[in-house]
Amino acid sequence: MLIPVLFGMTLITFSIVHLIPGNPAQVILGETATQEAINNLEENMGLNKPYFVQYGIYIQDLLQGDLGTSLRSKTDIAQEIWPYIAATLELTFFAMIFAVFVGTNAGIISAWKQNSLFDYVAMLIALVGVSMPIFWLGLMEQWVFSQELGWLPATGRENSRDPIEPITYFYVLDALLQLDFSRAITVLKHLILPSIALGTIPMAIIARMTRSSMLEVMKSDYIRTVEAKGAGQFIIVYKHALKNAVIPVLTVIGLQTGVLLGGAILTETIFGWPGIGRYVFDAISFRDYPVIQSGILVVAFFFVIINLIVDLLYTYIDPRIKY
Amino acid sequence: MSKRVLDINELHTHFFTDKGEIPAVDGVSLNVSEGEIVGVVGESGSGKSVTSLSVMQLIPNPPGKIVSGEIMFKGRDLVQTSLKQMKKIRGNEIAMIFQEPMTSLNPLFTIGNQLIEAIRIHNKMGKGEARQKAVELLEQVGIPRANDIVDEYPHQLSGGMRQRVMIAMAMSCRPDLLIADEPTTALDVTIQAQILDLMRQLNRDLNMAILLITHDLGVIAEICDRVVVMYAGQVVEEGTTREILKDPQQPYTKGLIRSLPDMKAKNQKLYSIPGTVPKPKVDMVGCRFAPRCEYAFDRCFAESPPLYHIGDNRTSRCFLNERDQREVASHDETVIKG
Numbered sequence A: 001m002l003i004p005v006l007f008g009m010t011l012i013t014f015s016i017v018h019l020i021p022g023n024p025a026q027v028i029l030g031e032t033a034t035q036e037a038i039n040n041l042e043e044n045m046g047l048n049k050p051y052f053v054q055y056g057i058y059i060q061d062l063l064q065g066d067l068g069t070s071l072r073s074k075t076d077i078a079q080e081i082w083p084y085i086a087a088t089l090e091l092t093f094f095a096m097i098f099a100v101f102v103g104t105n106a107g108i109i110s111a112w113k114q115n116s117l118f119d120y121v122a123m124l125i126a127l128v129g130v131s132m133p134i135f136w137l138g139l140m141e142q143w144v145f146s147q148e149l150g151w152l153p154a155t156g157r158e159n160s161r162d163p164i165e166p167i168t169y170f171y172v173l174d175a176l177l178q179l180d181f182s183r184a185i186t187v188l189k190h191l192i193l194p195s196i197a198l199g200t201i202p203m204a205i206i207a208r209m210t211r212s213s214m215l216e217v218m219k220s221d222y223i224r225t226v227e228a229k230g231a232g233q234f235i236i237v238y239k240h241a242l243k244n245a246v247i248p249v250l251t252v253i254g255l256q257t258g259v260l261l262g263g264a265i266l267t268e269t270i271f272g273w274p275g276i277g278r279y280v281f282d283a284i285s286f287r288d289y290p291v292i293q294s295g296i297l298v299v300a301f302f303f304v305i306i307n308l309i310v311d312l313l314y315t316y317i318d319p320r321i322k323y
Numbered sequence B: 001m002s003k004r005v006l007d008i009n010e011l012h013t014h015f016f017t018d019k020g021e022i023p024a025v026d027g028v029s030l031n032v033s034e035g036e037i038v039g040v041v042g043e044s045g046s047g048k049s050v051t052s053l054s055v056m057q058l059i060p061n062p063p064g065k066i067v068s069g070e071i072m073f074k075g076r077d078l079v080q081t082s083l084k085q086m087k088k089i090r091g092n093e094i095a096m097i098f099q100e101p102m103t104s105l106n107p108l109f110t111i112g113n114q115l116i117e118a119i120r121i122h123n124k125m126g127k128g129e130a131r132q133k134a135v136e137l138l139e140q141v142g143i144p145r146a147n148d149i150v151d152e153y154p155h156q157l158s159g160g161m162r163q164r165v166m167i168a169m170a171m172s173c174r175p176d177l178l179i180a181d182e183p184t185t186a187l188d189v190t191i192q193a194q195i196l197d198l199m200r201q202l203n204r205d206l207n208m209a210i211l212l213i214t215h216d217l218g219v220i221a222e223i224c225d226r227v228v229v230m231y232a233g234q235v236v237e238e239g240t241t242r243e244i245l246k247d248p249q250q251p252y253t254k255g256l257i258r259s260l261p262d263m264k265a266k267n268q269k270l271y272s273i274p275g276t277v278p279k280p281k282v283d284m285v286g287c288r289f290a291p292r293c294e295y296a297f298d299r300c301f302a303e304s305p306p307l308y309h310i311g312d313n314r315t316s317r318c319f320l321n322e323r324d325q326r327e328v329a330s331h332d333e334t335v336i337k338g
């Protein structure tokens, strides 16, 4: 599964450069480029070779961890891309922690206390949450919690006057590795607002999915069996029902994580978050095609990894599924 | 006479749906004594499951609710019992098994996990000890390789084996009463016989009362001491298995018996009562069986017959029994003026 999907992705990213109408080198260099410059670039990038040879070289480079060179910064993409990836992964991770924790619990309690006040309020919030424009939510958060109340920083990953010593570029982890708890807290504070902005839509989707899945499961025969045993509500809901109900929710969690990874540009822009979305977005305005290619490929790679993790979780939860 | 374990009196369990109120159980009375196996029989939709779930206080609410009546169990009325007390009774003093052994066990937990849970809800016992007990229970219900099966998942077992697991689970706390709702319906004939044998054996060995619910008179004939026949939410006839099978009074019971496959007359076309069970409504006029009854006469469409007591623990809901007659009018004398 993993291999063919990634292979397909390389075809797509490879095609990006060649699907652009006109001569890629011309497009990259712009209208005013001289013929000589174009020839040079074609020579450098191997653009004058047949497509399949170019693709072969591309794959060969990729397998060696070579993502090419940025046209703008002239540095190895493989070297400069990691901090951006780490920033996005960290933000996605915390956004999903928020989304999964709040979403599943709201869904569980809503289903458990169906038609209660909690249920109505939670589902109203979920309904609003799904249709909430991220930029609006982000700006509101900044206005209330940063500008007015001054509780949380509005932008960035850390206090730029007191930067962290990066090891993995996952700043929370880095701070903890250095046993630097005050910096860890600073970094966490920076994560709160963007995580909520980014996590709200998945949270709302997960809440609704969990609720409907729980309601479905609660009707099943084995739940009646557990009730007939004399079990309490907690065992019924959190042991028997939840484990069954979480299976369809897992799919949604996986998909939403992927969506966040790829679609965080808006949030990253609002919150000045130096993530992969910003990296690619900036590259677009500079026609930095190798960077665009690599950015998309990296996101696709993590998308596939997440799906793999979800599949593994299925087999862990459900003994009927075997690969 | 031995002590009554369960005594249901004038039970009314209704469902309040968009389409109106459904009196699914409409004034049902029945009882089960110590060590007795009582069958409740009737076509699908006659209110048997709702009756049994009412005893366990497991009617889904909404839309269902016990509107009136009492369910006396060992001297206390379960209708008035708090949920907290009810949890102590469920699975401990009254156990229940269901029709679908395929779906009645949680697919995501091992047999052992679910058995141990049943044991530990009502008994203070360490995990290891409970596991030992679980294996013993599995052996007791005739499961081979109990030591391995305990770690397997429901989908790895056959339907018959799963129903044995359900029975083992029900037996885990030595209940006074076992309610079995169509326990063999989903199983094929040989397995069905084995499960019935097992239930009879447990009934004898542990002196455990059983309320056996089924739509199949054949199953009743196999193991029940007494029979309660239900139709459209009401009891229509009651008596010992012998009486019911040999000398049925109410026309519906007769129809059920006629539709039993006859072992002697092979290749004969099976009889079945024409029509279907009507959905119970609040203001039904006349005998509920009248539209399908070959004995029906004018009065049957105008009045509802009460349950006539025609002997010791012997009742029938049919105008033809009004004068407590032992013999029902033969076919050509059907029309009797009330």
Ligand SMILES: Nc1ncnc2c1ncn2[C@@H]1O[C@H](COP(=O)(O)OP(=O)(O)O)[C@@H](O)[C@H]1O
Pocket (backbone or CB within 6 Å): B015, B017, B022, B024, B042, B043, B044, B045, B046, B047, B048, B049, B050, B051, B060, B063, B064, B279, B280
């Ligand atoms: N959850 C429910 N909601 C509405 N009506 C129900 C529900 N459960 C049972 N009923 C009603 O009760 C009637 C009797 O059902 P049931 O006791 O399951 O019949 P049986 O077990 O004899 O086949 C059904 O015809 C149906 O109208």
Ligand code: SF4
Pocket (backbone or CB within 6 Å): B250, B251, B252, B287, B288, B289, B290, B291, B293, B294, B295, B296, B297, B300, B305, B317, B318, B319, B320
């Ligand atoms: S009362 Fe009338 S309709 Fe009802 S069972 Fe008796 S004869 Fe048939």
Ligand SMILES: [Mg+2]
Pocket (backbone or CB within 6 Å): B045, B048, B049, B050, B181, B182
């Ligand atoms: Mg039923």
